Amino acid sequence: MVNIQNKPINYPLSEYIERLESGGALLPDTPENLLEVVGILKSYGVVLDAYSKNLIYIAEHQFFVFFPFFKYFNGDFSFKKLLRHWWHDRINFEYAEYCMKSMMWHGGGGLDKYLDSTEFKERAQAVIKAKFKNNPIITGVNQLFPDFLFEQLRVSAYTTGLGQFWRVMADIFLTLSDRYDQGEIKSIPDVVDHIKAGLVADASKPITYSVKIRDKVYDIIPKSVGLTFLADTAIPYVEAVFFRGTPFHGTVSYNAKAYQIPPDQSRFQYGALYADPLPIGGAGIPPTLLMQDMRHYLPDYLHEVYRRSRRGEDDLRVQICMSFQKSMFCVTTATILGLMPNPLDTQDPDEQKVNRVFIQKWLDRLKTSRLEDVNDQTNFCLVALPRSV
Incomplete structure (x- = not known):
C-alpha cells in the first residue's frame, strides 16, 4: 500500500460523528462489506497467527544471534523447508519485521519509555554478561560500542511485544470468523462490537519478556514493569502502522528539496488507512508480502x-488490499469506541460533549485518509455474491 497524497475528504464530518455516536462504524453497513471484512479478517487471522509465533520465537531463541539465517524456521529446520523458503513457497515473515521496525522507529507507549529506562539497562547488562562471559571478542566489541548490544535487546523486546499483540488479534479475528459461520455476526456494527470486546477483554493483559541462558531465566520485561496489551502495544501499533507508516523507496523522493517526505514523523501519513491499493504487487512495497500471504x-x-x-x-492482490483496508477502518472504529472517555450511551450533556470532541480529533486525522473511498461503493469493482452456507 502506497500513499499518494490523497485528496482531502469533501463530505461533512458530522455524518461520521453521528454514525459513531449511534453505535455505527466508519465503514457502511452493507452485506457486501460484511462479507469482505469477515472473509479478509479470517485470512488475516491465519497469517497473524504465523507471524506472532515466529516473532515470539525470534525474540526468545534468536536474541544476540547476529546472523540469524534460520530464524524463519521456528526451530524446525529441514532441507525441504529450506528449498520452499528459497522458492518463496512460504509465509513472508519479513513483513512482520517491517511492522516491528516501524513501531520501534515511531515509538510511543510504555514499552518505548521502559526501553530507555535505567531498569532496562541494568537487566540488559545482566543478560549481556551471562551470554558473553566466555566470549572476549563480543565483550571487546561491547566495550568499544556500549550501545550495540543494548540496541539488539531493544529490537528483541519490540519483536516479542508485536508478537504478543498479534497473538491476541489473531484470536479475535479467527473467533470473529467462527461466529460469522455460526450466524452470530450479521452486520458491520457486530464486527466492530466483537473486535472492541476483544480489545477490552485483553486490555490489561501483561506484556512480558524473558530469555533463558544456559539453565537460568532472565527477565528483561518483568510483569512488575506493568506493560499491558492495549496501552503499550495496541495503541502504538495503530499509531505506527495505521496512521504514520513509512515511505517506501521508489515511490517518493528522499531528497529534502523535493519536500515529499515531512520532516516531522508525527506528520507522516503513509499508514494503512491512507494507502493507495493500486501499487500493490510492485517490487519494494512491503505490504505486498502481506497480501501475498x-x-x-x-x-x-x-x-x-x-x-x-x-x-x-x-x-x-489489489482486491485483497481494498478489502483489507475496509477491515482496518472497522478495527479503527473499535479502537475509537473502546477508548471513548465516557460511555457511548451517556445522557450527560457534558460527557456527550467530551465524547464528540474525542471523535472529532480522530476524524480530523482521517481527513486525508481513504475513508471517503471505502464509503463510496463506486470506487470498488467487487461484485458481491450471496454466500452459500
Missing part, C-alpha cells in the same frame, strides 16, 4: 467474489 488463506466465499470481479484474479 493472505491470498493463500482466503475463505472460498470471498475468493469467489474476487473471481467474479471485472478483472478476475488478475489483480487479486
Whole structure:
C-alpha cells in the first residue's frame, strides 16, 4: 500500500460523528462489506497467527544471534523447508519485521519509555554478561560500542511485544470468523462490537519478556514493569502502522528539496488507512508480502467474489488490499469506541460533549485518509455474491 497524497475528504464530518455516536462504524453497513471484512479478517487471522509465533520465537531463541539465517524456521529446520523458503513457497515473515521496525522507529507507549529506562539497562547488562562471559571478542566489541548490544535487546523486546499483540488479534479475528459461520455476526456494527470486546477483554493483559541462558531465566520485561496489551502495544501499533507508516523507496523522493517526505514523523501519513491499493504487487512495497500471504488463506466465499470481479484474479492482490483496508477502518472504529472517555450511551450533556470532541480529533486525522473511498461503493469493482452456507 502506497500513499499518494490523497485528496482531502469533501463530505461533512458530522455524518461520521453521528454514525459513531449511534453505535455505527466508519465503514457502511452493507452485506457486501460484511462479507469482505469477515472473509479478509479470517485470512488475516491465519497469517497473524504465523507471524506472532515466529516473532515470539525470534525474540526468545534468536536474541544476540547476529546472523540469524534460520530464524524463519521456528526451530524446525529441514532441507525441504529450506528449498520452499528459497522458492518463496512460504509465509513472508519479513513483513512482520517491517511492522516491528516501524513501531520501534515511531515509538510511543510504555514499552518505548521502559526501553530507555535505567531498569532496562541494568537487566540488559545482566543478560549481556551471562551470554558473553566466555566470549572476549563480543565483550571487546561491547566495550568499544556500549550501545550495540543494548540496541539488539531493544529490537528483541519490540519483536516479542508485536508478537504478543498479534497473538491476541489473531484470536479475535479467527473467533470473529467462527461466529460469522455460526450466524452470530450479521452486520458491520457486530464486527466492530466483537473486535472492541476483544480489545477490552485483553486490555490489561501483561506484556512480558524473558530469555533463558544456559539453565537460568532472565527477565528483561518483568510483569512488575506493568506493560499491558492495549496501552503499550495496541495503541502504538495503530499509531505506527495505521496512521504514520513509512515511505517506501521508489515511490517518493528522499531528497529534502523535493519536500515529499515531512520532516516531522508525527506528520507522516503513509499508514494503512491512507494507502493507495493500486501499487500493490510492485517490487519494494512491503505490504505486498502481506497480501501475498493472505491470498493463500482466503475463505472460498470471498475468493469467489474476487473471481467474479471485472478483472478476475488478475489483480487479486489489489482486491485483497481494498478489502483489507475496509477491515482496518472497522478495527479503527473499535479502537475509537473502546477508548471513548465516557460511555457511548451517556445522557450527560457534558460527557456527550467530551465524547464528540474525542471523535472529532480522530476524524480530523482521517481527513486525508481513504475513508471517503471505502464509503463510496463506486470506487470498488467487487461484485458481491450471496454466500452459500
